[in-house]
Amino acid sequence: MSAVSPDGATPLLQVEDLHVAFDTRQGAVTALDGVSFSLAAGETLGIVGESGCGKSITALALMGLIPAPPGRLTGGRIDFAGRDIARLAESELRRLRGRDIAMIFQEPMTSLNPVFPVGAQIAEAILLHREIDRQAARREAVALLRTVGIPDAERRATAYPHELSGGMRQRVMIAMAISCRPKVLIADEPTTALDVTVQAQIFELMRRIQDEFGVALMLITHDMGAIAEMADRVAVMYAGRIVEQGLADDVLDRPLHPYTRGLIDCIPVLGKAAPDGRPPALSEIPGVVPPLHLIGDGCAFADRCSLAEPRCRRERPPLTGRRHGVACHVTAAQAT
Amino acid sequence: MSAVTERPAAAPARPVSPFGEAWRMFRSNRPALFGLVLLGAIVAAVGYGTLFHPADPYEIVWAPLAAPGEAEGVPLGTDYIGRDILAGLLKGGGPTLAVGAAAALITVAIGITVGALAGFFGGWIDNLLMRLTEFFQVLPALLFAMVLVTLFSPSLTTIAVAIGVVSWPQTARLTRAEFLRIRELEYVTAARAVGARNGRIIGRVILPNALPPLIVSATLTVGVAILFEAGLSFLGLGDPNTMSWGLMIGANRAYILEAWWPVTFPGLAIFLTVLAVSLVGDGLNDAFNPKLRQR
Amino acid sequence: MLFVLKRLLFGLALLVGVVVLNFLLIRLAPGDAAAVIAGEMGGASEEILARIRSEYGLDKPILVQLGIYLADVLRGDLGQSYYFNQPVTALIAARIGPTILLVLTAQLFAIGLGVFMGVLAARRPQGWLSATVAVLSTVGYAAPVFWTGIMLTILFASMLPLFPVEGMVSARFDGNAFDYALDVAHHLVLPALTLGIIFLAQYARLSRAAMIEVLGADYVRTARAKGVRERSVVFKHALRNAVLPILTVAGLQFGNLISGALLVETVFNWPGMGRLAFESILRRDYPLLLGVLFFSALMVIVANLLTDLSYRLADPRIDQEGRRA
Numbered sequence: 001m002s003a004v005s006p007d008g009a010t011p012l013l014q015v016e017d018l019h020v021a022f023d024t025r026q027g028a029v030t031a032l033d034g035v036s037f038s039l040a041a042g043e044t045l046g047i048v049g050e051s052g053c054g055k056s057i058t059a060l061a062l063m064g065l066i067p068a069p070p071g072r073l074t075g076g077r078i079d080f081a082g083r084d085i086a087r088l089a090e091s092e093l094r095r096l097r098g099r100d101i102a103m104i105f106q107e108p109m110t111s112l113n114p115v116f117p118v119g120a121q122i123a124e125a126i127l128l129h130r131e132i133d134r135q136a137a138r139r140e141a142v143a144l145l146r147t148v149g150i151p152d153a154e155r156r157a158t159a160y161p162h163e164l165s166g167g168m169r170q171r172v173m174i175a176m177a178i179s180c181r182p183k184v185l186i187a188d189e190p191t192t193a194l195d196v197t198v199q200a201q202i203f204e205l206m207r208r209i210q211d212e213f214g215v216a217l218m219l220i221t222h223d224m225g226a227i228a229e230m231a232d233r234v235a236v237m238y239a240g241r242i243v244e245q246g247l248a249d250d251v252l253d254r255p256l257h258p259y260t261r262g263l264i265d266c267i268p269v270l271g272k273a274a275p276d277g278r279p280p281a282l283s284e285i286p287g288v289v290p291p292l293h294l295i296g297d298g299c300a301f302a303d304r305c306s307l308a309e310p311r312c313r314r315e316r317p318p319l320t321g322r323r324h325g326v327a328c329h330v331t332a333a334q335a336t
Numbered sequence: 337m338s339a340v341t342e343r344p345a346a347a348p349a350r351p352v353s354p355f356g357e358a359w360r361m362f363r364s365n366r367p368a369l370f371g372l373v374l375l376g377a378i379v380a381a382v383g384y385g386t387l388f389h390p391a392d393p394y395e396i397v398w399a400p401l402a403a404p405g406e407a408e409g410v411p412l413g414t415d416y417i418g419r420d421i422l423a424g425l426l427k428g429g430g431p432t433l434a435v436g437a438a439a440a441l442i443t444v445a446i447g448i449t450v451g452a453l454a455g456f457f458g459g460w461i462d463n464l465l466m467r468l469t470e471f472f473q474v475l476p477a478l479l480f481a482m483v484l485v486t487l488f489s490p491s492l493t494t495i496a497v498a499i500g501v502v503s504w505p506q507t508a509r510l511t512r513a514e515f516l517r518i519r520e521l522e523y524v525t526a527a528r529a530v531g532a533r534n535g536r537i538i539g540r541v542i543l544p545n546a547l548p549p550l551i552v553s554a555t556l557t558v559g560v561a562i563l564f565e566a567g568l569s570f571l572g573l574g575d576p577n578t579m580s581w582g583l584m585i586g587a588n589r590a591y592i593l594e595a596w597w598p599v600t601f602p603g604l605a606i607f608l609t610v611l612a613v614s615l616v617g618d619g620l621n622d623a624f625n626p627k628l629r630q631r
Numbered sequence: 632m633l634f635v636l637k638r639l640l641f642g643l644a645l646l647v648g649v650v651v652l653n654f655l656l657i658r659l660a661p662g663d664a665a666a667v668i669a670g671e672m673g674g675a676s677e678e679i680l681a682r683i684r685s686e687y688g689l690d691k692p693i694l695v696q697l698g699i700y701l702a703d704v705l706r707g708d709l710g711q712s713y714y715f716n717q718p719v720t721a722l723i724a725a726r727i728g729p730t731i732l733l734v735l736t737a738q739l740f741a742i743g744l745g746v747f748m749g750v751l752a753a754r755r756p757q758g759w760l761s762a763t764v765a766v767l768s769t770v771g772y773a774a775p776v777f778w779t780g781i782m783l784t785i786l787f788a789s790m791l792p793l794f795p796v797e798g799m800v801s802a803r804f805d806g807n808a809f810d811y812a813l814d815v816a817h818h819l820v821l822p823a824l825t826l827g828i829i830f831l832a833q834y835a836r837l838s839r840a841a842m843i844e845v846l847g848a849d850y851v852r853t854a855r856a857k858g859v860r861e862r863s864v865v866f867k868h869a870l871r872n873a874v875l876p877i878l879t880v881a882g883l884q885f886g887n888l889i890s891g892a893l894l895v896e897t898v899f900n901w902p903g904m905g906r907l908a909f910e911s912i913l914r915r916d917y918p919l920l921l922g923v924l925f926f927s928a929l930m931v932i933v934a935n936l937l938t939d940l941s942y943r944l945a946d947p948r949i950d951q952e953g954r955r956a
């Protein structure tokens with residue numbers, strides 16, 4: 001189960017056997033069920049899966065931001081710089097957030113506070129974590145806006161979020177996230193709410209930021225295309241568990257888990273058309289993610305899987321393999 | 337309640353009617369059920385209480401300001417001239433409740449008319465009616481009602497009308513908002529497409545779908561109207577010849593330091609009545625908007 | 632600036648409308664003003680009535696009377712009280728201060744404590760404070776304000792003589808300005824509490840709902856992700872947004888506050904406009920009544936204007952037309 005980082009280097013962040021549960025009227029529901037992965041400095045880890053698979057919960061757990069109640073960490077460790085985030089006190093977590101681990105959210109439209117100018121919101125993050133006076137923080141905020149490619153940054157710093165476009169707002173979010181030179185940057189569906197052309201610009205910006213600041217990036221997405229473009233390594237999540245992980249090239253070229261194959265088949269391929277000339281139909285995985293409280297002892301994907309065997313419904317497959325791992329009874333033999 | 341729950345049968349073709357579901361929600365809401373029972377008890381006491389306590393509220397039955405229990409047959413004591421307070425409560429509740437209900441009806445009638453016209457037609461009609469509404473909101477309602485009641489000589493009718501005239505703007509705003517929302521929905525467009533006349537669209541298509549919040553608002557308006565009536569009577573601006581709870585408080589106010597009971601009991605009666613009405617109103621609100629229950 | 636000007640003009644138009652409506656309402660209502668004035672003087676022969684009519688201009692056509700009245704109002708002359716035989720403006724000037732003091736104190740108390748309670752309750756939507764706020768808002772709303780006042784009077788007059796239950800200043804007061812202010816504040820406690828209680832619970836309920844919504848907003852999560860302290864998340868990031876609906880309601884409550892003040896002033900013998908309004912209505916003192924209505928409307932309009940302005944300061948999304956972007 002232990003995750004391995006590339007090249008055997010000591011990872012920056014190591015998540016081990018993480019469990020998160022939510023208390024609901026139907027009782028405690030497991031949202032994360034033994035998630036393990038690692039992240040090294042400067043690399044990009046893609047976490048991919050449909051909504052509700054536990055991607056965002058994983059991100060929030062790393063920030064110590066699982067909404068409690070009803071959520072709670074029920075097991076596992078999150079080792080970061082010699083400390084276990086899962087066991088830190090709130091005051092220590094607060095010092096960590098924004099300074100060591102920063103996060104960019106899905107909705108740039110609603111993720112910025114509508115009643116404060118964007119410059120002030122960036123300056124606030126700087127003032128929280130650095131010994132610096134208000135004026136200097138202000139100047140730094142303007143410089144950051146320039147860094148993320150906002151023209152006329154001096155003036156834009158005094159603008160309110162509603163006066164900026166979606167792409168601009170996401171740039172502001174990125175500026176805020178990198179303002180304290182974090183070691184880890186978590187981007188939760190950073191481009192989902194944006195136009196396709198703006199998406200490309202934001203990815204381009206994130207790559208540049210990563211080169212410039214050497215930050216480790218954890219990119220959460222449901223879009224295999226984004227993974228192909230950005231990620232060094234990838235972890236595929238399904239119903240609160242990692243079902244496949246490995247180098248992005250391996251996983252994309254040679255997906256092992258039937259679920260991963262389904263996700264890859266969802267990517268429309270340009271120029272590839274059916275023999276009759278019509279564009280290919282987007283293949284979709286039949287069915288939906290089962291409600292988390294209804295998952296039994298078997299593989300959570302069994303009911304949607306075309307390869308499922310009787311034992312898939314009885315026994316939960318472990319994640320096997322060191323380089324390219326998969327949690328599947330049927331394809332386990334191909335893991336490396 | 338049953339009249340409300342049977343409503344869906346009258347409008348089968350419209351989108352799913354919320355009334356049946358609402359009654360189910362309402363029944364499981366304890367404060368609301370308590371309010372309903374309390375309200376029923378108060379109405380029953382006001383309607384039939386004199387059968388059990390057949391006393392004349394205007395007759396002097398004992399020494400003034402006799403404490404509760406001091407005199408036989410006068411369980412809640414006597415007022416400042418020696419009249420039976422319980423008899424006053426039973427007799428005075430009728431006008432209070434009647435004025436409350438009538439005023440609420442008038443409020444809702446004016447409010448729905450103004451709001452529906454403004455919301456449905458929009459444009460200059462909306463503008464005009466909304467300016468009128470703002471205009472009515474500028475004068476403190478109680479003061480305005482005081483003036484109206486006095487100018488047109490106090491009687492139960494005048495009081496009910498006056499309260500209605502000063503309190504409709506809120507209902508109008510609510511109705512307008514609902515109409516603005518609903519008139520854009522598909523079934524309204526469909527009704528237009530088959531050539532329904534405006535009157536029919538307003539009355540038969542939009543209004544039934546706007547009813548849930550309006551019913552809640554109307555219920556709460558009954559409470560407001562009862563408080564208004566009490567306030568006017570307390571000030572001595574009500575009908576001086578009709579026993580009412582507010583009047584009892586106003587009349588006995590000078591003696592509060594000698595006797596607490598002549599003002600406490602009528603006040604309690606008003607309080608419980610308004611409480612019951614607003615519990616029912618809140619319950620209806622929760623029943624019609626289950627999503628808002630967490631609030 | 633354009634917006635302020637527009638609101639001012641609209642407020643002015645509203646005020647003129649109020650004056651016209653009230654003037655017509657009172658003049659067209661059944662009853663003869665001359666007889667009322669004559670009644671105060673003691674006699675009512677037809678000859679005296681005629682003289683009164685011409686003296687007060689009551690024999691002119693109603694629209695002419697209206698024009699004269701409006702012209703007088705513009706000059707700041709609201710006429711002479713029939714009953715008190717003093718200029719209406721002087722009578723009101725003596726009474727409006729205590730009413731404004733009472734209304735503002737009650738409003739500030741209600742908003743301050745109410746919002747504080749609501750914010751705390753929102754942190755635990757199922758907690759005991761939330762339940763208290765829910766009960767309090769229903770109970771506070773259902774108790775008639777004058778009755779609450781009387782109950783407090785009974786309590787504080789005999790059992791707990793901490794606060795005076797009558798008037799605004801002690802009867803035999805002699806002292807400096809500071810002692811005077813203290814004395815007034817001491818007298819203000821019970822009336823302001825009585826009036827404030829109804830609204831307190833409403834603000835608590837409203838701000839609880841607004842805060843619960845805002846605390847679930849994405850930007851609050853962003854603030855937490857930046858490492859902002861929880862206290863600052865709640866009172867800076869969230870409350871700044873939750874305050875917007877509260878402001879709107881606060882503006883709309885001024886009319887109700889003045890209505891409530893009329894009753895509270897009666898209960899506690901507070902020397903404000905309530906008493907004056909009551910007298911003018913009972914005695915059919917029309918110039919005074921018109922003056923009272925005029926100033927009540929003026930207070931509400933000014934309060935609404937101030938609310939509008941503060942709303943615009945609080946929400947940067949409001950554009951020149953007053954709409955939300």
